[in-house]
Amino acid sequence: MQYLVRKSVSSDQLEFEDLDYDVKELSFGSGDKSLVPLALPNGKQLLIRGTSKGGASYRAGAGLNAEKNGKPALKGSLAEGDTLVVEGFEFRIIAAPMGFDVAVQVQAVAGSGGAVKPRYAMELQPLGLSLRAWSYLGLVAILLLFLLLPVIGLFDDDVAKTLRSAPLASDNSWSTGPLIPAHRIPAIGDNCQTCHVKPFQMVQDEQCLACHRGLTDHIDLQVHQIHDFAEFRCASCHRDHNEPAQIVRTDDALCADCHGRIEEFDLSGPTNSIAVSAFTEQDHPAFRYSLLRPQGSGGAFGWELERPRLPHSEISETSNLKFPHDLHLDPQKVQEQGSGEALQCNSCHQLQDDGEHFAPITMDKDCRSCHSLTFDVFEPDLELPHGDQRAAIVAMEAHFIREFTDPVLRKQRAATKPRRVPGKRDARASCEGTGLDCGRAEAIKEAEYQFANTGCVTCHVVEDTGAQDINDRWYIQPVKVNNDWYSRSSFDHQSHLALAGENERAVCESCHQISQSSESSDIAIPGIDNCLQCHGADVDHSVDLSCVSCHDYHYPDASLMAVGGQSDLLEKTLPPEVQQTELNDDTEIGAKDASD
Amino acid sequence: MHQNILRFSNRRYLFVAVGVLLLSVVLYLSQAGGAQPPNGGTWQGYVLGTIGALLIVWLSLLGVRKRRYSSSLGTVQGWTSAHVYLGAALLVVATLHCAAQFGWNVHTLAYVLMAGVILSGFYGIYVYLHYPGRIAGNRLNQPRQAWLNELADVDEEALSAAADCGADVQSMVASAIELSRYGGGFFAQLSGKDYSMVHLPQAEGGGKPLPNVEQQEVIKRLAKRIPRSNKRSEAAALDELLTLFSRRQTILRLLRNDIRMQGLVKVWLFFHVPLTVALLAALLVHILSVFIYW
Numbered sequence: 001m002q003y004l005v006r007k008s009v010s011s012d013q014l015e016f017e018d019l020d021y022d023v024k025e026l027s028f029g030s031g032d033k034s035l036v037p038l039a040l041p042n043g044k045q046l047l048i049r050g051t052s053k054g055g056a057s058y059r060a061g062a063g064l065n066a067e068k069n070g071k072p073a074l075k076g077s078l079a080e081g082d083t084l085v086v087e088g089f090e091f092r093i094i095a096a097p098m099g100f101d102v103a104v105q106v107q108a109v110a111g112s113g114g115a116v117k118p119r120y121a122m123e124l125q126p127l128g129l130s131l132r133a134w135s136y137l138g139l140v141a142i143l144l145l146f147l148l149l150p151v152i153g154l155f156d157d158d159v160a161k162t163l164r165s166a167p168l169a170s171d172n173s174w175s176t177g178p179l180i181p182a183h184r185i186p187a188i189g190d191n192c193q194t195c196h197v198k199p200f201q202m203v204q205d206e207q208c209l210a211c212h213r214g215l216t217d218h219i220d221l222q223v224h225q226i227h228d229f230a231e232f233r234c235a236s237c238h239r240d241h242n243e244p245a246q247i248v249r250t251d252d253a254l255c256a257d258c259h260g261r262i263e264e265f266d267l268s269g270p271t272n273s274i275a276v277s278a279f280t281e282q283d284h285p286a287f288r289y290s291l292l293r294p295q296g297s298g299g300a301f302g303w304e305l306e307r308p309r310l311p312h313s314e315i316s317e318t319s320n321l322k323f324p325h326d327l328h329l330d331p332q333k334v335q336e337q338g339s340g341e342a343l344q345c346n347s348c349h350q351l352q353d354d355g356e357h358f359a360p361i362t363m364d365k366d367c368r369s370c371h372s373l374t375f376d377v378f379e380p381d382l383e384l385p386h387g388d389q390r391a392a393i394v395a396m397e398a399h400f401i402r403e404f405t406d407p408v409l410r411k412q413r414a415a416t417k418p419r420r421v422p423g424k425r426d427a428r429a430s431c432e433g434t435g436l437d438c439g440r441a442e443a444i445k446e447a448e449y450q451f452a453n454t455g456c457v458t459c460h461v462v463e464d465t466g467a468q469d470i471n472d473r474w475y476i477q478p479v480k481v482n483n484d485w486y487s488r489s490s491f492d493h494q495s496h497l498a499l500a501g502e503n504e505r506a507v508c509e510s511c512h513q514i515s516q517s518s519e520s521s522d523i524a525i526p527g528i529d530n531c532l533q534c535h536g537a538d539v540d541h542s543v544d545l546s547c548v549s550c551h552d553y554h555y556p557d558a559s560l561m562a563v564g565g566q567s568d569l570l571e572k573t574l575p576p577e578v579q580q581t582e583l584n585d586d587t588e589i590g591a592k593d594a595s596d
Numbered sequence: 597m598h599q600n601i602l603r604f605s606n607r608r609y610l611f612v613a614v615g616v617l618l619l620s621v622v623l624y625l626s627q628a629g630g631a632q633p634p635n636g637g638t639w640q641g642y643v644l645g646t647i648g649a650l651l652i653v654w655l656s657l658l659g660v661r662k663r664r665y666s667s668s669l670g671t672v673q674g675w676t677s678a679h680v681y682l683g684a685a686l687l688v689v690a691t692l693h694c695a696a697q698f699g700w701n702v703h704t705l706a707y708v709l710m711a712g713v714i715l716s717g718f719y720g721i722y723v724y725l726h727y728p729g730r731i732a733g734n735r736l737n738q739p740r741q742a743w744l745n746e747l748a749d750v751d752e753e754a755l756s757a758a759a760d761c762g763a764d765v766q767s768m769v770a771s772a773i774e775l776s777r778y779g780g781g782f783f784a785q786l787s788g789k790d791y792s793m794v795h796l797p798q799a800e801g802g803g804k805p806l807p808n809v810e811q812q813e814v815i816k817r818l819a820k821r822i823p824r825s826n827k828r829s830e831a832a833a834l835d836e837l838l839t840l841f842s843r844r845q846t847i848l849r850l851l852r853n854d855i856r857m858q859g860l861v862k863v864w865l866f867f868h869v870p871l872t873v874a875l876l877a878a879l880l881v882h883i884l885s886v887f888i889y890w
Contacts, residue, residue, distance in 0.1 A: 007774065017767060017770050017771055017774070017795070019795060033781075056869070120742075120778060120779035120780040120784075121779050121780060121781070121785070122775060122778070122779040122781065122851075122855050122858075123858075124780070124785050124786070124855075124858065124862050124863060124866075126782075127782050127866075131865070131866060131869055131870065134870040135870040135873035135874075136867060136873070137870075137873075138870050138873055138874030138877065139873050139874060139876070139877045141874075142705075142874055142877040142878050142881060143880070143881065146702045146705070146878070146881045146882065147880070147881045147885070150885075151888075154888070169702070171889070173700070173701050173702045173705075173883075173885075174701065174702060174703065174888070174889050175699070175701050176636070176637070176697075176699075176703060176886060177635075177697055177699060178633075178699070192889055196888075196889040196890070199889075200888060200890060201890060202890045203890070220626070237631065239631075239632050239637065241636075242632055242633050242697075243633065243695075243697045244633055244634055246632060246633050249631050249632075251629055251630055251631055253630070253631065253718070254631065305699070320694035356729045452680070461757040463825075479833050501600075521679055574714045
């Protein structure tokens with residue numbers, strides 16, 4: 001549309017300037033967007049658009065002072081003869097000359113100064129809205145998005161789910177940091193309220209134990225006052241949402257808070273605890289061996305774990321096994337089968353997958369290849385069963401009775417002269433009695449030899465009861481080889497065996513001085529001094545250890561952690577009618593503890 | 597008497613701020629080897645957070661205090677000096693509070709808003725310290741209105757001088773005056789760029805307005821026109837117009853500079869104030885949310 005804009009260019013309003021525009025719509029104003037420059041305030045615009053009938057319509061920006069024919073109106077139509085006054089400028093539609101569709105005459109209203117007055121805004125204003133409006137907008141937006149909506153989600157799961165799945169701020173925006181990877185499973189990672197159940201309440205143990213079942217606590221409730229532990233929640237120590245993630249406490253204060261002043265606690269049972277506050281000679285007591293002590297003569301009534309607080313030099317092992325390490329490690333006397341090399345530690349002691357303990361020593365795996373249980377020189381491949389005295393006697397009886405009863409075998413045996421070895425057994429090649437008598441007599445003779453002279457007695461303590469019955473005559477003391485010398489702590493053999501590939505014995509013997517030990521009662525498990533050489537907190541270039549490097553907070557012989565277990569016990573001080581409601585839970589927990 | 601607010605009362609609040617910083621650093625370092633890695637949830641973190649929140653609320657109150665003209669609770673100058681130093685300290689206090697752990701959450705939002713407020717404040721300090729002198733120097737120690745008045749006078753003189761010239765010159769002068777630009781929109785004010793135009797008659801190659809940066813287009817055309825003037829009076833008028841437009845160039849440049857610098861002195865508040873209000877909201881959400889999901 002062709003527009004003619006006729007502007008007054010002199011203060012006496014007698015001179016005009018004609019401007020022509022070929023646009024859809026005229027825009028007057030001081031901003032960059034305005035087509036026709038005019039001193040309208042704050043970059044606001046007046047828009048005039050011609051209509052097909054030769055007239056025009058106008059729109060004035062909000063806040064402008066616009067009057068059509070003396071009446072305020074921000075928008076409307078203009079025809080010839082109408083007068084529109086906007087901020088001191090007068091607009092008229094005049095008859096359009098040839099070639100123009102619409103003609104607009106603009107002049108400053110007399111007295112307002114017009115063209116020579118400041119035409120443009122000179123006071124900086126915030127873009128779009130006032131400062132106050134921007135402030136309120138930010139305030140409301142943040143409160144709405146980050147507080148109101150997530151709070152509604154607290155009370156309505158559907159809202160919470162919708163918010164979390166939409167690109168909107170949900171309670172996820174309240175997260176103070178990433179969960180540990182194990183906690184990022186959908187059930188936890190996608191729903192804050194799995195753990196944060198009640199607003200303004202710390203995460204309770206119930207939520208942890210819902211998944212972490214069967215965990216043992218730190219204490220045996222028979223020994224400790226439950227009140228000492230009442231203030232601790234799982235989350236007192238296990239804090240998630242941290243960077244770097246540290247779900248398990250490793251600081252010494254975890255233990256030293258109580259164990260540093262253990263004497264202040266009222267312990268009702270025999271604990272024999274000594275204060276410990278750090279891993280130094282002064283702050284940590286000497287290690288206590290965990291010893292398996294035979295009960296009754298030779299362990300006849302089983303074994304019991306003891307942890308005596310005694311100097312190691314005063315303690316000996318009581319496994320009932322006869323085993324001289326020095327002899328077995330002397331290459332002149334014992335060699336590896338096949339290679340003929342000296343035995344290595346791992347010839348018998350094989351590290352298990354836990355990296356700490358060694359596979360139990362067994363006769364079949366570790367001894368039999370040298371210490372075979374042959375019992376008949378005529379049949380050197382035949383061996384006695386191990387670990388069952390009665391079965392061994394029966395095996396001998398059965399074997400010899402069969403040999404002396406079967407005429408063919410008896411004949412073969414009589415014909416074969418056994419090779420005599422000085423000091424070794426004197427097997428009878430022939431016998432004159434019945435097969436039963438001869439076989440039984442040979443069996444008794446061989447049994448005496450096995451139990452009292454060689455065979456069993458080589459490694460076992462065998463007692464001669466003097467009984468007539470061959471089955472009751474000997475009592476072999478059971479063997480129990482200790483496999484966990486420090487049951488209350490852990491030790492990673494794997495990481496300490498870094499150089500074992502080169503010279504295993506030297507690496508093992510740097511801690512376990514065993515090659516001079518001639519008695520199985522010797523103990524070659526090192527004490528605290530050995531560890532302190534590298535790990536003492538007060539040693540130069542120390543490889544520092546925290547308490548939890550060796551000790552676990554949750555240990556196996558403590559009471560089970562139970563939902564509400566601690567509070568149940570605390571509530572026993574409540575009136576009986578309140579206790580009654582809790583009893584069911586208590587008995588259940590008690591039963592669990594007993595079975596543990 | 598003008599006094600630099602940074603030097604108020606022998607930098608009393610600088611020492612207060614340094615004290616707050618030292619306390620914060622000691623608190624932060626005392627978390628080493630603790631039960632948790634340093635964060636806002638340790639007792640030290642809570643203390644740092646409380647210090648930070650109180651600082652934020654108090655710093656925001658400057659906006660209230662400076663409007664209470666009758667208040668005798670310290671001078672506004674003292675408040676501003678403390679506002680600057682403690683505001684700067686807040687950046688460190690808050691960083692130690694959160695142990696520089698950031699994420700896509702409302703807590704980091706609060707931090708970012710706070711950092712935005714403080715950084716805009718740093719800019720504010722810079723312009724408050726440096727711009728008043730520059731602005732006065734630019735205006736040659738006259739108020740802006742004096743320059744506007746002079747421009748109006750020059751414009752009047754130019755229009756009347758143009759009356760003695762041909763219609764094309766009259767039109768050009770009127771248009772150049774009409775289309776001379778200073779101030780205007782937000783970015784035009786802050787950039788100080790000259791958007792002046794001149795609308796020439798079709799015969800002069802016009803039709804569309806031409807850029808008239810620094811009035812150069814008009815000055816060039818007036819200078820060219822002098823040798824071609826029809827009569828002596830027109831040559832004299834053109835000569836006068838040349839002088840007047842050179843003056844306009846100076847005044848317009850000065851005005852644009854003035855508007856630009858005044859804008860720069862003011863613009864940081866457009867961020868500082870709304871961000872502060874948003875920060876107060878985010879701070880409230882931050883505190884509530886960590887205790888809702890304790």
